[in-house]
Amino acid sequence: MGDALSSLLRDVRPAGALFGPSLLSPPWSLRFAEETQLTLLTMLSGQAWATPDGGATAPLHTGDIVLVRGPAPFTVADAPTTAPQAVVRSPGACTAPDGRPLAGGLPMCRPGNSPGESAVLLKVSYEVAGQSGRRLLDALPGLAHIPALPGGCPTLEMISAEVRGDVPGRDVILDRLLDLLLVSSLREWFKLPTTDAPAWYLAQADPVVGQALRSLHDDPAYPWTVARLAEQSGISRAAFAQRFNHLVGSPPMAYLTEWRICRAADLLTNSDATVAAVARQVGYSSSYALSAAFKRTLGIRPTEHRDRSREQAAA
Template identity: 60%
Template sequence: MAVALDSMSDRPTDPRLTRMDDALTTLLHDVRPRGALFDRSLLRPPWSLRFEEGTPLALLTMLSGRAWVTSVGPADGPGGAEPVPLDPGDVVIVVGSDPYVVADDPATAPLAVVHEGNRCTTPDGALLLDDLPMCGGDPDALDGLPMCAGDTDPPDPAGASAARPHGVLLKGTYQVAGSVSARVLDALPRIARIPAVPEGRPALEMISREIRRDAPGQQVVLDRLLDLLLVSGLREWFELPEARAPSWYRGHADPVVGRALKLMHGEPARPWTVASLATAAGASRARFAQRFTELMGQPPMTYLTEWRICQAADLLAHTDDTVEAVSRQVGYANAYALSVAFKRTMGIRPTEHRRTVHR
């Protein structure tokens, strides 16, 4: 217990800084699944699925077996992008609505196309009403088997030879909207692979169990579990050397800039100045401004303006608050002041933005 108390002693005493207002926490408030769609599929090689659902974000993992994920959008060329391996327990985040393929081997041509609403067709467009030969049967045949356990493969549910091991694919999709959420998506590559970590196994096991249940509140539970999987995946991804974490994430780790970011994210309506932020962050005005600009790539007040406008855009899109009310929530004296800043940043006035998103 003494160790825990000692570790708390280095934290800032300003009560405004004790709230979890780091950039990732704040940005993820609007990146939440609503009616998350999960699929768990037992697949017999050779198998290959082309996904054309158009959802902005998908999470994939193999509970057993290995797969490859390939982006095949218009920008990827005729052969698609470089295939990304997906080992048991890995999590892949697919960003954007362009098609992608998940297969047992990059050379396996798609045998089915999954459209919006889980409607499946053959590659030539014929509606699929029955299982394909690659579908290995009831995924519940996996009950009691270890999950994310390396090369452990489930037995053939039909009792056939296990010479060709099955794969178990778990997929969850997100409906994401909002200017704030876009900052998270913009910080990710088209396909982000997070290697398996022991901390991720409980969430995957809970999701797999919950999908098999038919109990009240199941959708809420799945939404929260997908939330957990995404947040933990993002944290792991941004810590990887190859991830090139965005400035708003890197800045949180800096003792000076991180304090200022928490305050800006947590209390955007306060009349912040460079001087007041520097004082709250425990640095001189000159040192704070220089450090912030070096780390974030823009001056403090420029960042604050962009953050306020992002929040205003989401409030206009998702609430019925008047422009006057929104202006006060994000740090502007009145609707006119917000309108000027909004048009300078977004290119349109707040009322035009609201009409556009409500079409």
């Protein structure tokens, strides 16, 4: 069965590692202005400081992970006071702070593979698409800091070995490992006692509501009712509805409607299926029924949403 986090990560994909085995020699400071929706930062060796525009500075020790929610720019430096020496505007496009092209690449970077010799930054941009991705981004702060695990991170160790090597299949392996790193980082972030985790995530730990959420996410097209969910959970309808509303923050059928519309929006964006076909996939009897619910929830008709999404993708 599916779960809420897995469902929201369906359309989140790594866009590649920007820095691999490049050693950053102090003093160094990089400003990232790529307008990326989600970025993961970690130090394979050494330490740094991450500062989002308008936000507080967070330390990055070896093994720490920082998730930065875009599209606002942010800076990574060897010290909070080091001024940016280069601006990364897109993969492979870097300029000086005044906008002049940088001849010969980043001045503070040099190739090398000697651990501990200098700082090694791994920065990963993730493509976050659709309504599902937006729900995930809404659950994150501008900057989420996940301290290094006491026993280390096996995924990060495997990534470090891959980026330091140059063997066939490296890019494919890195894509899989970077997917895994994001999922594990999100789970660690939501588990931190200082984190204001979203209700839909915390509710998954409840034996009754968690099972209901997995059912709704796994098969939104099923004709669910409060009575059916309560029967599945083994408690009364009234007790189930009260428990779900208390833990999730919305009634079961309202949550189901939001999830159905979220899935419908993504299907309309990512496929050529008709509105009627999409309606059947998410549990509506007709295109009219879906259109009415879609307009109530998102404020536009399904066809308008599809047109806007394709226009944005083309732009």
